[in-house]
Amino acid sequence: MTTPTDAAMATAPLVQNNSLPAPEGVERLHEVRKIALDRSLWVTAVAIAELRTLANDKIRVENRDRGPAGNRANDVQGVLGEIVAIIHLEKAFGLDAICHDLFSVGGPVDDVDISVSWDNRTERLEAKCLIWDASKRLFLINDEAHARSVKREASGYIPIITSIGSDIAIAGPKFPIASTSEWNIQDFGYNDPARSIELTRFCPTYLQRSWLEIRNKYLENHAESVCLKDDLLNILPRKIVAHRHQIEAELKTSTSSIRALAEKIASVITAD
16 A cells, blocks of 8 residues: 655655644645544544434435435535544644534534634635545535535635545645636536536645545545445444434533544444
């Protein structure tokens, strides 16, 4: 398996740091980072996504409905992106500087994913994630969601790309909301258009690496390395429903880092 420190890598290596040392500062927002994932983070993403799906299915409008499997996969993708972005930003600014609604599972929240405050200023950010597989060639941002981000005065997107069950995610630099005006707008048959850009363009523009390098080094060889897809999308959801009240209690009372919380939630779900 290749690593980002291979001599053949033409650009500077991605930086990996799994602990919570002193905050690194705002410059981290302008760098590409490799974020380590483990089973507990994937389990937590599925747990929060499943609780959100149960709440959102009651009010989901027809053009946002992709069926049970599609809704679950989309919600896992969204939550995993928020988790990675929060870890990314915790390392930049420290736990106390971050405000987010990741733990809100009672229904939609009309706010940005993450707010970061430092030096008398605030960044309002949205996480946008792609859980890649071989069928996907585009990075998408739902057009309606984009309009909500503009209305919420979000200052930028944090792009994230990974593969299902992977031990790694790539978090890119913040990029301006307005830059998506250059993307295509496509409707894939649901009357629910999305802003789209080919991964061959997206990666060099927003992740500072070629698509070939991102795919070969950080996606293809890492899929299902810490969790199997079937476990995440079919087996775990049933366990999560059974432990719903315990999980919600952990979410409501948590004051710890995402990684510490994830270990608690994973222990609840895998205890039986």
